[in-house]
Amino acid sequence: MWSSIAIVACFVIGVCAGRWGWWSDKEAIDLANTGLLYLLLLLIGLYAGADRRTWTAFRTLGSGILVAPASAVVGSGVGAAVLGMVLTEWSVGEMLAAGWGLGYYSLSSVMIGQMHGDELALIALLANIIREITTILLAVPISRVFGPIAPIASGGATSADTTLPAILNASGKEAAVPAVFNGIVLTFLVPILVTLALQR
Amino acid sequence: MSVLLIFLLGLLVGKWAAFSATVIDRLTHASIAVVMLLLFVLGVSIGRNDAVFLRLGDLGLVAAGVAWSCILGSGAVAGIAHRWRSRRVE
Numbered sequence: 147m148w149s150s151i152a153i154v155a156c157f158v159i160g161v162c163a164g165r166w167g168w169w170s171d172k173e174a175i176d177l178a179n180t181g182l183l184y185l186l187l188l189l190i191g192l193y194a195g196a197d198r199r200t201w202t203a204f205r206t207l208g209s210g211i212l213v214a215p216a217s218a219v220v221g222s223g224v225g226a227a228v229l230g231m232v233l234t235e236w237s238v239g240e241m242l243a244a245g246w247g248l249g250y251y252s253l254s255s256v257m258i259g260q261m262h263g264d265e266l267a268l269i270a271l272l273a274n275i276i277r278e279i280t281t282i283l284l285a286v287p288i289s290r291v292f293g294p295i296a297p298i299a300s301g302g303a304t305s306a307d308t309t310l311p312a313i314l315n316a317s318g319k320e321a322a323v324p325a326v327f328n329g330i331v332l333t334f335l336v337p338i339l340v341t342l343a344l345q346r
Numbered sequence: 347m348s349v350l351l352i353f354l355l356g357l358l359v360g361k362w363a364a365f366s367a368t369v370i371d372r373l374t375h376a377s378i379a380v381v382m383l384l385l386f387v388l389g390v391s392i393g394r395n396d397a398v399f400l401r402l403g404d405l406g407l408v409a410a411g412v413a414w415s416c417i418l419g420s421g422a423v424a425g426i427a428h429r430w431r432s433r434r435v436e
Contacts, residue, residue, distance in 0.1 A: 156382040160389020182384045189377040191356020196365040217424035225419025245416045252381040264398045272409030292425035299420035337353045
């Protein structure tokens with residue numbers, strides 16, 4: 147929880163720095179953005195590749211354990227696509243990119259900022275923070291209305307960390323393994339899905 | 347696409363390099379530090395951009411719409427899948 151607050155605080159300090167002109171060299175900002183994004187993706191790749199759970203998760207696939215990540219990807223895709231059709235200002239691909247951040251707000255927003263622009267990056271950042279907070283606050287009603295897998299799918303990539311306690315409270319201890327699996331698989335999928343959505 | 351290639355390169359190197367637990371721990375800390383720097387830079391970029399900054403309210407509403415439509419969509423698909431699997435088991 148504290149790391150999430152620290153991460154959001156860095157963003158807010160950045161907004162203040164930009165607003166009050168503490169850092170106004172646009173070329174340096176763009177260069178820092180590109181270099182840091184490449185470094186982050188390399189680090190996440192190294193970390194995920196070195197983590198045995200990533201590969202074990204893919205090797206020990208049973209059809210049941212795939213329900214949560216498949217629901218998160220398909221459901222978020224459908225929800226975001228419908229919104230993209232309703233809102234005239236935003237295309238389906240743009241809404242898909244924000245929705246397929248799947249709660250991984252840090253990575254999805256910086257990827258979208260680099261590949262598309264600041265407005266959509268801000269939407270992705272806020273949308274995925276709201277998704278995380280809503281899952282924490284409403285996991286119990288979500289579970290009652292849609293069943294025990296729904297809070298896991300709702301938490302998206304955060305189901306392995308920040309939203310896990312709320313998911314266990316709503317869906318029971320037996321949700322722990324599918325929730326962690328869901329978080330690992332979706333963390334792996336977010337960079338791929340966001341890139342695909344913006345290629346449309 | 348270069349972003350995706352770098353991620354896949356890291357994934358393969360991570361798989362074959364067999365890092366120790368200490369190195370993996372350092373990678374985690376390094377990635378959190380880089381995320382913080384990146385969000386700071388994203389914040390600077392948004393703070394400098396009047397067109398975005400002055401529309402924070404509108405963009406926040408769109409963001410809430412994205413978040414809640416994704417939660418509803420995910421919940422609905424998970425609910426349908428759960429009921430379908432329960433019927434198959436019965």
